[in-house]
Amino acid sequence: GQQVMQIPQYxxxxxxxxxxxxxxxxxTLSNIQWYKQRPGGHPVFLIQLVKxxxxxxxxxLTFQFxxxxxxxxxxxxxxxxxxxxxxxxAGNDYKLSFGxxxxxxxxx
Amino acid sequence: xxxxxxxxxHLIKTRGQHVTLRCSPISGHKSxxxxxxxxxxxxxFIFQYYEKEERGRGNFPDRFSARQFPNYSxxxxxxxxxxxxxxxxxxxxxxxxTHVTNYxxxxxxxxxxxxx
Numbered sequence: 001g002q003q004v005m006q007i008p009q010y011x012x013x014x015x016x017x018x019x020x021x022x023x024x025x026x027x028t029l030s031n032i033q034w035y036k037q038r039p040g041g042h043p044v045f046l047i048q049l050v051k052x053x054x055x056x057x058x059x060x061l062t063f064q065f066x067x068x069x070x071x072x073x074x075x076x077x078x079x080x081x082x083x084x085x086x087x088x089x090a091g092n093d094y095k096l097s098f099g100x101x102x103x104x105x106x107x108x
Numbered sequence: 109x110x111x112x113x114x115x116x117x118h119l120i121k122t123r124g125q126h127v128t129l130r131c132s133p134i135s136g137h138k139s140x141x142x143x144x145x146x147x148x149x150x151x152x153f154i155f156q157y158y159e160k161e162e163r164g165r166g167n168f169p170d171r172f173s174a175r176q177f178p179n180y181s182x183x184x185x186x187x188x189x190x191x192x193x194x195x196x197x198x199x200x201x202x203x204x205x206t207h208v209t210n211y212x213x214x215x216x217x218x219x220x221x222x223x224x
Contacts, residue, residue, distance in 0.1 A: 033212055033213075035212075035215075041217070042198060042215040042216065042217050042218050043151065043198070043200075043215045044215070045211075045212030045213060045214065046212075047212075048212060088150050088151075090150075094156060094163065094164055095141065095153040095156055095164050095166065096141075096143075096151070096153060096200075096213065097153070098150030098151050098152070099150055100148075100149055100150050101149075101150050
């Protein structure tokens with residue numbers, strides 16, 4: 001079955017710095033979704049990428065889908081304390097196959 | 109509009125008991141999915157229902173079952189509870205059951221199940 005891996009597992013970031021989290025799939029993905037889960041919360045949908053090489057931006061967040069549709073990345077610029085949480089990528093083929101997530105903490 | 113609502117929010121059960129978790133999707137959403145999230149891991153797919161029919165099942169034992177009602181709400185049932193069933197159980201609803209949707213899935217706040 002579809003396996004999605006995310007690195008790094010943990011990301012400790014100084015406030016104001018940039019960071020990137022990566023997602024890799026063992027199989028070609030139809031599309032990929034990204035979710036954010038705050039501590040003690042539930043996953044909240046951020047974005048879906050469908051096309052090969054697609055790039056989408058949401059304010060300080062930039063999402064990319066690889067040309068082969070087997071990998072994706074999330075880049076956050078000028079990290080803020082509100083960015084704290086776990087970011088999950090999920091392959092979407094009627095069910096979501098989640099990676100283990102990247103847990104982000106921010107040093108003020 | 110209310111979001112996805114789940115009940116109860118917390119539950120403590122003893123090994124061997126049975127549990128029923130409930131989910132009401134967003135109004136107009138016909139697809140409901142269930143996920144299990146163990147602490148420190150990503151959610152794992154259990155079931156998807158669309159128009160009251162099971163459309164997908166994850167790699168979970170037969171102790172897990174679910175159904176969807178005519179009003180699109182759903183129940184997840186787990187029999188013969190094991191300690192390892194302790195987890196956050198999430199319900200997610202979406203407009204469509206097809207895999208290409210721009211709307212994403214809307215998750216409820218979950219039911220925290222503890223088996224002792």
